[in-house]
Amino acid sequence: MNINPKKISNPQLKEQEFSINHQKLIDATIETIAKRGLADTTIAQVAKKAMVSQGYANFRFKSKENLLLSSLKFLSDEYKNSWQRIFEDNNLDPVGRVIKIIENDFSSKIASRNKIAVWVSFYSEVKFRPSYLTICQKQDEIYSSQMEKLIKELNFLTDQTFLTPREISETYLSMVDGLWQRILFDPKMYSHVFCKGLIKKYFKNIYTDENRFV
């Protein structure tokens, strides 16, 4: 019956990281940002949604800023884990991998309208808060370079030489960012199916002989 892990019996476990309340607060933060926007997200609302006191939320995360950062980190890690698994899956050939990547980038887990709203909120502040940039940038660099390497394999297997791997992967990445933003504007028009289709068509046009890009 000991649901509440008040005592941290294992000294290896570090403060925040393993508390139920910790994750409850992060989830509540994401939900609140998604529902009301970053500007209108207050600790009081987050605490209420997480069903803890306002004072506790602040005590736990030391500051609002830190709570926001932790939430961004959580989203960022979740995303990273999802694409890393694909790059590491040895059962996939390059084409299969690209398709999985596309499907992941527009899966309901990763590209839900709520999560996109949170991403875009943080993106918009990146210029003013170096700490946000730090969290996002490194992972984006890895994603970019993995993607480029993958396209290189793809080019090698086909007779595609006009577009460089760099060009194709940059085009892909910017399309994803743009489509995510457009999902926010008009989720009806920019459905996940539409977005995936658009990108697959882009690849199909490049690798005309490959029938898996529908």
Next chain:
Amino acid sequence: MNINPKKISNPQLKEQEFSINHQKLIDATIETIAKRGLADTTIAQVAKKAMVSQGYANFRFKSKENLLLSSLKFLSDEYKNSWQRIFEDNNLDPVGRVIKIIENDFSSKIASRNKIAVWVSFYSEVKFRPSYLTICQKQDEIYSSQMEKLIKELNFLTDQTFLTPREISETYLSMVDGLWQRILFDPKMYSHVFCKGLIKKYFKNIYTDENRFV
């Protein structure tokens, strides 16, 4: 010597619209958002930058919200005017028009890092402030449909049939959005030259016979 247009002698001129202070405040708003972010933009800072009193800024625009809306409207109109001129230029053929559109979308006037920062700030709040959406959405719809029509002409003039005009224009629009966002992150890597080159290469790959897409 009458620089200060206190009296509105012409009764046809409506309140806000034609005052020097009006534009000074809008410019100051854009600069402030670009420098500090939407969240940290206060009327006091904007007023200071515009060199009027804080009370005046509020009096003139009735509310902070209204000042922000007016600034968004200004940016939006500026953008619209720039692309509308291109669509209406009868000296251009479809290819020339597309090239002009690309160059406009990454011109220093339209795609300056400051202005992009402001755009992205507003975009990120679009889900929560219907008034922001209203301002952006209608113009974006017109831009989309004009773009699609233009690509239709292009497809007609070439032997390109695999990608539909809709697909090409949606891909273009999402790439622009994505690249703009990336300019914020890493302006060195995503230079205007790089972005334009990437997009032109996209078109060149589709319309292989057309040599103007460098």
Next chain:
DNA sequence: TTTTGTATTGAATAATCATTCAATATGGGT
């Protein structure tokens, strides 16, 4: 010069919020 109407100021107000902290609750060890 005096009057008059508008433009502009800047200090006061009131609301919102992050943060603090003394007080309380909780539950295991003795």
Next chain:
DNA sequence: ACCCATATTGAATGATTATTCAATACAAAA
């Protein structure tokens, strides 16, 4: 049953900021 350490509370504090408005400056008209 009592103690003690830690978890949690919630009310108070102080800072920030949009908004208001009475007071003032100013320019033209008389």
